[in-house]
Amino acid sequence: MIWNETAECRSxxxxxxxxxxxxxxxxxxxxxxxxxxxxKMQEMGLMPDDIETIDDIVKLPxxxxxxxxxxxxxxxxxxxxxxIIRLHASSGTTGNPTVVGYTRHDLSVWSEMIARCLSAYGxxxxxxxxxxxxxxxxxxxxxxxxxxxxxxxxxxxxxxGNTLKQIQLLRDFGATAIACTPSYALFLGEAxxxxxxxxxxxxxxxxxxxxxxWTENMRREIEAKLGIKAYNIYGLSEIMGPGVSHECECQxxxxxxxxxxxAEIIDPDTxxxxxxxxxxxxxxxxxxxEGLPLLRYRTKDLCSLDESPCACGRTTARMSRIxxxxxxxxxxxxxxxxxxxxxxxxLGVEExxxxxxxxxxxxxxxxxxxxxxxxxxxxxxxxxxKMLDLRKKIGHRIQSVLGIAADVKxxxxxxxxxSEGKAKRVIDNRKFE
Ligand code: DLL
Numbered sequence: 165m166i167w168n169e170t171a172e173c174r175s176x177x178x179x180x181x182x183x184x185x186x187x188x189x190x191x192x193x194x195x196x197x198x199x200x201x202x203x204k205m206q207e208m209g210l211m212p213d214d215i216e217t218i219d220d221i222v223k224l225p226x227x228x229x230x231x232x233x234x235x236x237x238x239x240x241x242x243x244x245x246x247x248i249i250r251l252h253a254s255s256g257t258t259g260n261p262t263v264v265g266y267t268r269h270d271l272s273v274w275s276e277m278i279a280r281c282l283s284a285y286g287x288x289x290x291x292x293x294x295x296x297x298x299x300x301x302x303x304x305x306x307x308x309x310x311x312x313x314x315x316x317x318x319x320x321x322x323x324x325g326n327t328l329k330q331i332q333l334l335r336d337f338g339a340t341a342i343a344c345t346p347s348y349a350l351f352l353g354e355a356x357x358x359x360x361x362x363x364x365x366x367x368x369x370x371x372x373x374x375x376x377x378w379t380e381n382m383r384r385e386i387e388a389k390l391g392i393k394a395y396n397i398y399g400l401s402e403i404m405g406p407g408v409s410h411e412c413e414c415q416x417x418x419x420x421x422x423x424x425x426x427a428e429i430i431d432p433d434t435x436x437x438x439x440x441x442x443x444x445x446x447x448x449x450x451x452x453x454e455g456l457p458l459l460r461y462r463t464k465d466l467c468s469l470d471e472s473p474c475a476c477g478r479t480t481a482r483m484s485r486i487x488x489x490x491x492x493x494x495x496x497x498x499x500x501x502x503x504x505x506x507x508x509x510x511l512g513v514e515e516x517x518x519x520x521x522x523x524x525x526x527x528x529x530x531x532x533x534x535x536x537x538x539x540x541x542x543x544x545x546x547x548x549x550k551m552l553d554l555r556k557k558i559g560h561r562i563q564s565v566l567g568i569a570a571d572v573k574x575x576x577x578x579x580x581x582x583s584e585g586k587a588k589r590v591i592d593n594r595k596f597e
Pocket of ligand 1: 254297303304373374375376377378396397398399400401402405406407463465486495500
């Protein structure tokens, strides 16, 4: 089912014309309202009038997470704070989170985008949606929540955590759709079986999974365990949140909401735009955002684009699954984690050496993070309580920076292998192929 046929089924020419028009408006707006972009454009000798069609996008500067950090918290907002009615945030590489702000219009666009996604999954106002993405600064919970309301479905704002409670709600409230991370869906499938709840008492038929990479194998496993059809939803806070792209019944890539976002694939080294079909780094330009318009935002997600017609009738370009990242960001239990965040904690602990190793595993479908840290020679001790206290202290600090728990393992000085070149700080044993 198509939620907004005008927006989703335009001819490619008409779409590019609209994108060009909206790009011109966006550039005009950021030039006048965001000193950061005005400065960047002036440095490049660019005036808003130099942008005429969507092809001119290659003239514009890129934006990175670092730019958002450098302008923390509100420096890239293009409207006064009185126009901002919601804030969300996601992890920064160290220290400060990345803050995003939405005007009333932005929130209404976002909700409509999600209603489009849900319709593409075959959901209707008769569905009951169990939203088990986290509610809070993370965009998953509230993003899905307002989208369901726009569709007219019933939303159960379950949020994340407390699996037994989730199972009770699923059984008693009769949810027909569930939104959570794919790894949590797998975990939930097993927990339902372990709790002795019969699958006939769970009415789910649709799953809305994203916020982390997943595979066709995981899809099959989730579908079998929960007795549902599982769909991909992709997005990132900086651009909007969930719903920037979504699968349809054909499941041959995720349709991008192209009337609001322009997608490009760039070579992460040369920064040159790449032709469709090439795998590279995805960059987005917002075309209608008011609160935080961004030009050519480098997602660091690696994928490819496909403009060929889709059997569902939508004409929007599709992106492939995310096959990796061009930076070192990890997604652990749906939470974005930069090794540099953990490093900054370790550097602040005087009892430790700046040598560490992060080991990520998936145990019973849940991600685990082990942080091995070398203790300084003069502090290393056989006294168990001293070591336990230190472990606890570091564990607390990591938890407060990342928002997720890590298993801290203190190791002897010089026991973590040194590398000749770039230090290998992360061993990720999860399989995403
Ligand atoms: O994860 C927004 C979201 C919430 C998407 C709920 C889908 C569902 P951030 O926390 O800013 O936002 O993280 C964005 O997560 O750049 C990707 O690396 C990764 N990601 C998100 N969705 C997918 C997906 C939300 N479907 C970062 N497949 C992105 C693979 C995904 N990776």
